[in-house]
Amino acid sequence: MSLLDYFRSKKTTQTAQTAKERLQIIVAHERGQRNSPDYLPAMKQDIIDVIRRYVPIDSDQVTVNLDNKNDNLSVLELNITLPDDKR
Template sequence: MSLLDYFRSNKKPATAVTAKERLQIIVAHQRSERGAPDYFPQMKQEIIEVIRKYVAIEEDQVSVQLDQNDDNLSVLELNVTLPEKG
């Protein structure tokens, strides 16, 4: 399910699909933290706290990944699953 599909569809995704997507996020998150700097967990928590000021989210709805390439370039990727408008 892409982000655009999330906003276009009024259907709720099946429980199995949701569980699979969350598991993929958790696995990706754990893989990304292996080579992360010491400050990374605290930075992630602070980012979550800022988002919570505006939107009610759970920690498992946020994926933060730090990628580093051979050119000494770091890319911080943040994915947030937003709740449906009610």
Template sequence: MSLFSLIFGNKPKSAPIAKERLQLIIAHERAEQTSAPDFLPALQQELLAVISKYVSVNADDIKVAREKKGNFEVLEVNIVLPEHERPR
């Protein structure tokens, strides 16, 4: 034993403490991301505005969904376009 360890005692190593703190910070940031404001309604309204310039659609004809698959997030957009009668 060295004189240093006799005087100050055995202090815990800083690496495990730093790792634990980092894990807490990452968990906290991930929790904040999931509770972030939802942008899907605004996206749906903007899509409706753009598509309405070219095709007549209702707000109910556009569905926007987001789901998490493993480490990825998938954005799914379903648009029901009106059927046009073809000239004969």
């Protein structure tokens, strides 16, 4: 199953249940063998700021999960659920 298939199956189910507008952002950073810095924590806020240019979001509509899988893989996940009605 490809990653895009995964998104598709997951999202279709959620649509049927709630029909809300959602944004999901996943950033996976694999640092390889060199000791490069882990910049995902800082990048997180910048990405939220980018999204705010396009759609109004409140902080309480954003759930953030930052997971350091091991020494060289970090995964940042942002889930944003927008209200059905525009404000």
